[in-house]
Amino acid sequence: MVCPRCHHPDPGFTFEPVSGEGTLRSWVILHQSFLPGFDTLLPVVLVDVALDEQSDVRLIGRLLDGPDAPLVLGSRVRVAFEDLAPDIAVPAFTLA
């Protein structure tokens, strides 16, 4: 692991809690998935979110508001985890 800023090979990263709030940078709507297991969920809105705490940290997740949600660049979103399995949760978002 190398720090993307100072390029030190032992950056000593630690986990820090974040607010779960962020800003919409772009989105796509899947009408076809190239992966198994998504067909019954289509259409799926996937959003590219810049975290409030550090804008170059981006997360991509489903927007749970559905395909008709009124989206614009800069829309405020909030994290809402999806539980895929008993020990697996992935980040998703809702409009804030």
Place this chain on the structure above:
Amino acid sequence: MSSPFLARNRVAVVGYAHTDVVKHADRSLGILALETAKQAIADAGLRTDQIDGFTSSALFPSAGNHAVEDGISTVSSAWLAQHLGVNPRFASGFQGHGQLPGSVALAVNAIASGGADYVLVHRALHNPPGSYHGNPMQHAVGAMQWTVPQGYFGPLAMIGLTYNEYLQRFGASPDAMATVLVEARKNGARIPWSYWHDRPLARQDYLDSPVLVEPIRRLDCDIPVDGVAAFVLTSAERARDLPHRPVYISGYASGSPTRPRSPLHWPLDDLYETGAETARRLWEAAGVGPGDIDLPQLYDGFSPFVYLWLEVLGFCPVGEAHLFVQNGGIDSDSPTGLPVLSGGGALGNGRMHGVPQMLECYLQLSNRAGQRQREGASIALACHSSPHLGGAVVYSTTAFS
């Protein structure tokens, strides 16, 4: 200040060959590549045993779980040299994006340094049976673990995110892209070897094309094909003794590292910022600027690349390519249009990964375009992949210094 590019116009393209571009060839990709290589060598007026350098990229650009096998789904330079029965001084593969400009750069460096005298640059693309990008994976590892569980996967989602950011930021209409598709297919329809030969596209056909990963329609994507192209490069001095008019390589540039990103995450500003550096280095190496380019062949494997290259290379202001295109700016039949897709591009030929762009530069500048020959083009440009990760090459009819 970096050193000047010493190889400017010291290496030339002196011959080529190209297969028909088809959905599925009736022979293996390796056999097609062997035949095409031999044709290109003969076209250049050379014998196979004179070829002492080979460069290419063996990337098989599918997100599916297809087996990758040299000679079947891809063809490396080493495979080609071995099966041609030659033992080259230099055989190398380019590993970055912008595979064809990168392969040309390797060849130029080898020739200009004396590492090889005659280099065969080839690209072989395969369309496997079944879904090209579909992948039945049940587990995601590596960088994909951060996006696949959410459903973000493959190049359509990747370019869709970039393209939607463009549409939203600049208020562009998705329907404007119809002009790009109509232009690519108009030119592709005139090319006998194209998959789309004799099949131009009506604007409404684009608008009726299914949306796969909104805002990307099926017709925004080039169609996967089987096809091979090969080019022979040598020094400007040796080129004088060969049968065809040499087309000199004035300069090249490949993309540079961006900020740390997931491989399929291409924020629009990365393409602009790093792409501007690609363009700056290209102009510096070649000693020309955008106003000097008669034939800018822009990469279009996904249609939004046309907008992005138009802007990054300085043919129109950032954010205005969608207007430039709608106002007839890329109509290759108009005296005021920039012929950016005159060779049909990927959208008008098939998924040949930068080959249509390079081939059109070579055919037009060597005066070998036949019925499609354009008048007065002396400096051309071929680019491939994205402006931030891909690359570009400038070609010239004269060996200016």
